[in-house]
Amino acid sequence: MKFFFTTIFLLIIHLGHAQVLLKKQVTLMGCIFEITIVDQDTATVRKHIDLVIAEVTRIENLISEWRPETQISQVNRYAGIKPVQVDREVFDLTKRAIAYSKNSNGAFDISIVALDKIWRFDGTMIELPSEEAIRKSVEKVGYEHIILDSTNCSIYLSIPGMKIGFGSIGKGYAADMGRALMQSKSVQAGIVNASGDLSTWGHQPDGTPWLIGIKNPFKAYKTIKILQMEESAVATSGSYEKYAEIGNKRYAHIINPKTGYPSTGLTSVSIYGPSAEFANALSTSIMVMGQKEGLKLVKRFPLYHYVLITDKGKILKSH
Template identity: 60%
Template structure:
């Protein structure tokens, strides 16, 4: 359950004798990646950006569930047949995804990839799916049927027709890995933003923290918050861009993996914290869990901060955010 996220940079091209800020937008993992690097000159910055692109491509070739040659595609082809040995990196990513599934009671579930795509949000739906079709659509979803063997390094999907996918974690994981890679190479500052799953390090060359704007889900041409970031990730999940209306009721494109029905109650969740992968898992889960259960989940992870906007435009920010935000959007 990966969604186009509403985050915009406030970046100003700046150069001095010591540093330049270089940006590039590329298409990777089926999404737009915006890469920002601060380096001593444009040649060095471009070389570092090339390294980031290569790293994201490497990750995509490991975990994509739509590229037939990847290890995840091999796992899916062998659902109900046999365990598949995977690289340690893929195994550990799957392990973390299952942890998210357990702590959220299935609100997050990487086997969501097996859901029948009965909901269409491209304008082609003329009627609501039947209750029977909705129930059938989630029949193959169930993180409990994903078996990991740590000794052998294998993943086994117990039921034929099951699939796993990292659409809700992949871009965040890539942003985290690229940040780690760049810091290891001595790059002092930058941002890797994978379709709104972003991680930052260091500061803008002018000495200020990076700033991101969070889109107003009531009017997505406006921002309702500007947040400073330094060595921190930020992710937004939102249900306000893609939806259908039946019998005067709005059904958004974020689907509850346990019920097959679109979620309601929240229109936007922004999570900030040290890790983009986990922030994405939290934001996705909170959209499904709702405000009350979502805030309870966040209390277990005090290093993560959040802004929640409900369907009526009411805003709730966690106490550790330390920012003034209007309680009602218009």
């Protein structure tokens, strides 16, 4: 659900100090990861970039619902049949995802991947699906049907045909884990950027914070806000690249898991704070909940801040 190079960009300044800054782009988890590392010499930086790539690959091999050999794919295959034992890491990530669902009153839901694909966001849709089709599309969606057994470390999906997937928080989780791995190895600074969902730590080589710009999707040349980030994270959800316009109303590709209808009212939601995973969950939730309820949600978490852009181009910032 998240893919916004056009919204978040990096302003990286290297003033020739003793430290080395290198960046590498690689395709992982179905998107472009850009890994930036600052350390004492080129060989060390390259080694650490490879370690981040290996860590993200490891996570992808655990939680991808597209790869048939992963634990999540096995959970999905046995939906309605039996629980599947998983690694504690997968169990804990699923447990946090359910907590995000409860926080948002179901606006966030990792079982949304079981949604019937009745909406098209390629410009070919000229009328709304029938109410019956929309209602039926969410019959196998519902986080309440994800049954966790902590003792056996197992996950059971109680509805046959139900599925879970981590497209909404997986990239943020991987960015956080890449950062944590580098910090555990005393790497001075860097950014793990999963197509705009990113985690940072440390400083640029000149000692200044990382500068992360949030752009206005209605005015590509205009920067709404530049974040000065040290140990922090940011994630964005938006409808400006994939949406349907029917009857002069914009319908985002982000679907409300409870109703089956696309979200409306907000074009872009950027959340920044300590964790990219949690920022992911909040941005997705707020897109679905809309401005009023979404702001109530984010204000419950004072370590997180927001930049919201409505479908009419109005900008709301936390500070």
